[in-house]
Amino acid sequence: MHTMSHTRTLPARSDHAPSIAIVWGSSTGYTEEVALKLHQRLADATSTIVDIGETEVRDLLAFDVLILGVPTWNIGEFQDDWEYCFDEWATLDLRDKKVALFGCGDAKGYPGYFQDAMGILWRQLEARGATLIGKWPTTGYDFDESQALAPDGNHFVGLAIDEHNQYELTDQRLDRWAQQLEAELDLRPVAAAIPALVSAV
Numbered sequence: 001m002h003t004m005s006h007t008r009t010l011p012a013r014s015d016h017a018p019s020i021a022i023v024w025g026s027s028t029g030y031t032e033e034v035a036l037k038l039h040q041r042l043a044d045a046t047s048t049i050v051d052i053g054e055t056e057v058r059d060l061l062a063f064d065v066l067i068l069g070v071p072t073w074n075i076g077e078f079q080d081d082w083e084y085c086f087d088e089w090a091t092l093d094l095r096d097k098k099v100a101l102f103g104c105g106d107a108k109g110y111p112g113y114f115q116d117a118m119g120i121l122w123r124q125l126e127a128r129g130a131t132l133i134g135k136w137p138t139t140g141y142d143f144d145e146s147q148a149l150a151p152d153g154n155h156f157v158g159l160a161i162d163e164h165n166q167y168e169l170t171d172q173r174l175d176r177w178a179q180q181l182e183a184e185l186d187l188r189p190v191a192a193a194i195p196a197l198v199s200a201v
């Protein structure tokens with residue numbers, strides 16, 4: 001029989017904190033670096049970090065939330081590891097998945113194709129039933145066109161990182177985006193539970 005314990009239940013997190021994978025593909029290391037920084041910021045949410053080049057896409061179905069790091073290469077194309085697995089996403093049922101995207105791109109070098117891969121991947125996932133979280137405003141970016149725009153035209157489908165032209169903004173963008181994801185996923189940082197812990201003693 002289950003008896004009520006005298007310990008107060010802490011309002012720390014929901015009983016079923018979602019499992020989160022941060023999945024990156026990267027050819028010159030930028031997206032990997034951003035993924036690691038995001039992982040540090042989401043550490044309270046016990047996220048797992050995964051190299052898409054070293055995993056089976058199907059295995060990612062074990063997670064509730066997928067945060068996908070997708071650089072754009074070769075003028076509006078995928079980075080190689082994402083290119084190799086792109087078709088496989090079309091075979092998956094993603095109706096119970098929440099997906100956030102972040103991309104690395106170069107707005108000055110490729111202003112007509114800024115962050116395209118992030119948008120192309122999202123449309124594939126949307127067709128499989130995934131729910132998008134983590135949209136990000138286009139304010140503060142200087143580009144001409146992007147396949148990664150959300151339907152409202154004022155947001156990207158995910159966080160746009162530009163390490164070539166706006167590297168000084170990356171950390172603060174990640175800070176804000178991590179907080180946004182925590183809010184959208186209803187995650188409560190562990191720090192918020194500490195006063196409750198103290199008062200429960």
Ligand SMILES: Cc1cc2nc3c(=O)[nH]c(=O)nc-3n(C[C@H](O)[C@H](O)[C@H](O)COP(=O)(O)O)c2cc1C
Pocket residue numbers: 025026027028029030031032071072073074075076077079104105106107109110113114115116163
């Ligand atoms: C040949 C080449 C093509 C690129 N094409 C695009 C592009 O179409 N759109 C874009 O936003 N960035 C483009 N980029 C910039 C990359 O996305 C950027 O360098 C990114 O940081 C690479 O990330 P990674 O090191 O994780 O692979 C291109 C870079 C190179 C070298």
